[in-house]
Amino acid sequence: MPGDRPERFGKAADSGADTVILDLEDGVVPEKKAAARDAVVRHGLRSGVPVWVRINAHGSLWFADDIAALRAARVDAVMLPKTEEVAEVEAIAAAFGRSIPVVALIETAAGIAGLAKTLRAENVIGAAFGSLDYALDLGCDPLWETLLFARSEIVLRSRVAGLPAPIDGVCTATGDAELVRQDAAAAAGLGFGGKLAIHPRQVAAIAAAFRPSDADLAWAQEIVSLAGDGKPVKVSGQMVDRPVLERARRIVRSFDALRRSQG
Known part of the structure; x- marks a missing residue:
């Protein structure tokens, strides 16, 4: 859920999703980053729904301000976009001044190359696949065939690291529940444990795909x-x-x- 749309936070929490991810990165244009950050810090979502925040990437103009703002917020985990190295994960804990769970969002070729080490960082609790950004980085079409290696590698490396099954990337279809279900079923069959959603209406189809028939x-x-x-x-x-x-x-x-x- 874009961090600059606080009026939608409650809808996300009531969607049936396992976790709400409030976004400070790609879902928010640069001129609204500060306002989004303030809204996320004051999100007000009930404690029964885990809240993760996708911050801006390490090395970006907004990374330090994101971390500083979130230190006192109710945040269950930080999602780090374009994770490529252990040092980037460790920088979050150092900036927080305490251990904070991190979900490594893998979105680049370098992220795949460094995956085995990254997933062994002390505060990493799991991996997620940023399929669209990964396809952009490689210059390939974001199809299942072209992204199969990356998906398989994330599942494999998560298992070797002793982490929960990773989270697959988004399906961009918001009005076709069957297409969403099929995409999620393919992810479940490959060994993913969940899937990112970009709209509340996707949640039911995703849940159905991961539920035993x-x-x-x-x-x-x-x-x-x-x-x-x-x-x-x-x-x-x-x-x-x-x-x-x-x-x-x-x-x-x-x-x-x-x-x-x-x-």
């Missing part, structure tokens, strides 16, 4: 019930060994966690 849940429950002891068995004509069983258990756990979160 009825067919997947039924399959997983059958596998767990018949192969729960871990011994290889055949279920509905399929040989079930440890990897298949663990995948089924993961689907059941995901469903149970979702059900608990929704009461």
